[in-house]
Amino acid sequence: MTKRKREPTSFHSRFQEPTDNDRVEALGEFPLNAKQPEALWEHTPCSSPDDLNDPILYHPTMQKIPPPAYELDWLAQVPEEGQSIADYICFLTSRSGRLRPIANASGTTICLLPIVSPSTSKECWWPDYAPKLEYLATLTKNYFQRPVKILKPATLTISSSVRKNSSGNLSGEKSSKTVSLFFCNEQGQVCKNTRITVRHDSRTRRSQYEVTSILNQLSKFRYDTYGEENFCVMGVTMEDLYDGPNDLFCAGMAFGGDKVAVFSFCRYHPNLRMSPLRWWDYGYSTKPGTYSYFDADTGPKISLLPSPPKPSKAGEIEYLRRSSKLLVHELGHLYGLDHCIHYKCLMMGTGHLVEDFQAPMHLCGVCLRKLQWRLGFSVEGRYHDIATSLKEMGLAKEVRWIKMQLASITKKRKAEGR
Numbered sequence: 001m002t003k004r005k006r007e008p009t010s011f012h013s014r015f016q017e018p019t020d021n022d023r024v025e026a027l028g029e030f031p032l033n034a035k036q037p038e039a040l041w042e043h044t045p046c047s048s049p050d051d052l053n054d055p056i057l058y059h060p061t062m063q064k065i066p067p068p069a070y071e072l073d074w075l076a077q078v079p080e081e082g083q084s085i086a087d088y089i090c091f092l093t094s095r096s097g098r099l100r101p102i103a104n105a106s107g108t109t110i111c112l113l114p115i116v117s118p119s120t121s122k123e124c125w126w127p128d129y130a131p132k133l134e135y136l137a138t139l140t141k142n143y144f145q146r147p148v149k150i151l152k153p154a155t156l157t158i159s160s161s162v163r164k165n166s167s168g169n170l171s172g173e174k175s176s177k178t179v180s181l182f183f184c185n186e187q188g189q190v191c192k193n194t195r196i197t198v199r200h201d202s203r204t205r206r207s208q209y210e211v212t213s214i215l216n217q218l219s220k221f222r223y224d225t226y227g228e229e230n231f232c233v234m235g236v237t238m239e240d241l242y243d244g245p246n247d248l249f250c251a252g253m254a255f256g257g258d259k260v261a262v263f264s265f266c267r268y269h270p271n272l273r274m275s276p277l278r279w280w281d282y283g284y285s286t287k288p289g290t291y292s293y294f295d296a297d298t299g300p301k302i303s304l305l306p307s308p309p310k311p312s313k314a315g316e317i318e319y320l321r322r323s324s325k326l327l328v329h330e331l332g333h334l335y336g337l338d339h340c341i342h343y344k345c346l347m348m349g350t351g352h353l354v355e356d357f358q359a360p361m362h363l364c365g366v367c368l369r370k371l372q373w374r375l376g377f378s379v380e381g382r383y384h385d386i387a388t389s390l391k392e393m394g395l396a397k398e399v400r401w402i403k404m405q406l407a408s409i410t411k412k413r414k415a416e417g418r
């Protein structure tokens with residue numbers, strides 16, 4: 001996406017903008033006429049299943065989704081249908097009211113699997129400029145009220161030499177490499193070794209790994225290597241990923257049924273500036289910024305550093321904000337949440353990085369109630385837990401939003417004399 005003035009555009013021609021009535025219907029009736037699954041509430045630190053039917057918790061101050069600002073915005077491109085709480089419950093349960101296998105009701109722990117390569121892990125297995133995994137893990141634990149474990153890293157290792165074949169405009173100076181992915185079990189022993197597809201630009205010496213080849217292997221080895229009690233295995237990496245040959249990059253992808261996903265924080269670095277056309281053409285400014293693209297024809301206006309610097313304090317906070325939103329959004333999908341069309345919400349679809357970076361950290365009332373139905377948490381307890389994590393990460397704007405919600409809930413309770 002190239003930078004240009006904000007020009008109001010319209011929703012996709014087949015997108016039906018929800019009315020106020022649609023929003024009320026999406027939230028469902030109070031009390032809800034659907035059995036709540038008692039699955040694994042003992043794993044919910046702040047458990048309060050009854051919160052499902054307290055309307056005060058889901059009607060706080062939410063903003064509607066505005067019309068798209070750019071033609072590449074998600075809702076200008078995709079006629080999303082939205083997902084009501086009734087749709088969500090129908091998707092996750094069988095006729096008897098039991099959770100379907102796709103819900104993976106027996107899985108509790110969210111496993112984060114760092115995927116590293118020797119180039120980023122000479123001594124330290126997770127680069128020091130990267131968002132801190134411990135922060136991401138704690139936020140995830142509080143967001144979903146589920147245990148989170150950081151697994152022993154899997155390693156991408158180049159196992160044969162480079163063979164040049166041709167040069168291409170979009171795919172770079174191509175060369176083929178053989179890369180293996182080594183998974184480790186709990187004891188740190190290498191237990192699986194498998195081939196991964198990679199593309200390489202020999203001029204810039206940059207590589208990108210094909211996301212589906214990683215996911216296929218992860219699905220295959222998930223139970224064998226990490227046990228059955230995991231809810232999902234979420235690969236997180238600082239390596240660059242791609243999906244199709246025409247892709248600039250791919251931030252990540254999930255196999256929802258297999259409960260595996262992999263996400264790259266590579267393109268979320270606040271100092272990164274990239275070509276909107278050539279995947280290998282990017283570099284790093286000395287300062288963080290909100291706009292990650294440079295003009296494809298003229299190139300960047302300033303000279304860029306080839307390697308990622310450690311961001312400034314403000315940049316570090318922004319990097320954490322972007323990465324944690326990506327992570328919890330994708331985990332939301334693994335819990336069955338579809339893209340949201342009802343309010344400004346973490347679960348909105350995004351078409352490019354500018355839209356991505358503007359999305360909020362919080363769930364709207366509709367998405368929050370879906371997740372509460374599934375996980376049985378105390379809505380206020382969860383808000384307090386998330387605020388603690390966000391404060392530690394320095395995300396002041398998001399902490400203020402939660403405090404506002406909690407104050408609004410208290411005020412409405414008092415007005416009702418509760």
Ligand SMILES: [Zn+2]
Pocket residue numbers: 329333339348349
């Ligand atoms: Zn999504």
Ligand SMILES: [Zn+2]
Pocket residue numbers: 340341342343344345346347348363364365366367368
């Ligand atoms: Zn939502």
